[in-house]
Each structure stands twice: as C-alpha cells, then as structure tokens.
Amino acid sequence: MLIRMTRRVMYYNMWVPGHEGIQRNEATDELAKSAAEIPPIGPEPFCGLSKPHRRQELKRWEESSKKEYWRKTPGQRQAKKFIDYSPEKTKQPLVFSRDKL
Structure with missing residues (x-):
C-alpha cells in the first residue's frame, strides 16, 4: 500500500542541520x-509518578501511620519505653499457625 501511495505522491527528502x-x-x-x-x-x-515511587510512598506512609498508632495507643506506658515499633516483629505472628500462637 505504501508503495502504491508513493507512486502518486511526490516528496522530497531534504537534510536541514538542526532545523x-x-x-x-x-x-x-x-x-x-x-x-x-x-x-x-x-x-x-504536574507529571505522572512511577508505580515503584507510588508504592514506596504508600509503604512509607503506612509505616509512619503504624508508628503513630503505637505511640498514641493508650496504656502500655512501660512497654513503650522498652519496645519500639518494629515492622519485622509486627509481621512475625502472621507467619505462625494458630497452634504456634
């Protein structure tokens, strides 16, 4: 089809340095x-954000929200002095079966 079009249309290819x-x-x-x-x-x-960047920001927000929740939870004053919020320790119970908890 392109070859048929070029037979009917005249075009010139001209090199222009840097326009x-x-x-x-x-x-x-x-x-x-x-x-x-x-x-x-x-x-x-003003420009789109990449998927990894959005995921990273969401994770950062999630972690700061968890820390804030732990800090604002009433009670457990002594535990809060010695136990800091840890994402790893928070995820550990999810791995255990019901029997091991």
Missing part, C-alpha cells in the same frame, strides 16, 4: 521557550 533557519521551526522554538517559563497551573503532581 535552523526554518521559519516555522524558529517560531515554534520561541513559543516552547516562553511556555516553559510559565509555572504550571493545576493540582500537583
């Missing part, structure tokens, strides 16, 4: 430069 001197390209470059100086408008983030 310099082409009127439309110069105008486009100027518009792009002026647009880049304007601060973005709208809610943040």
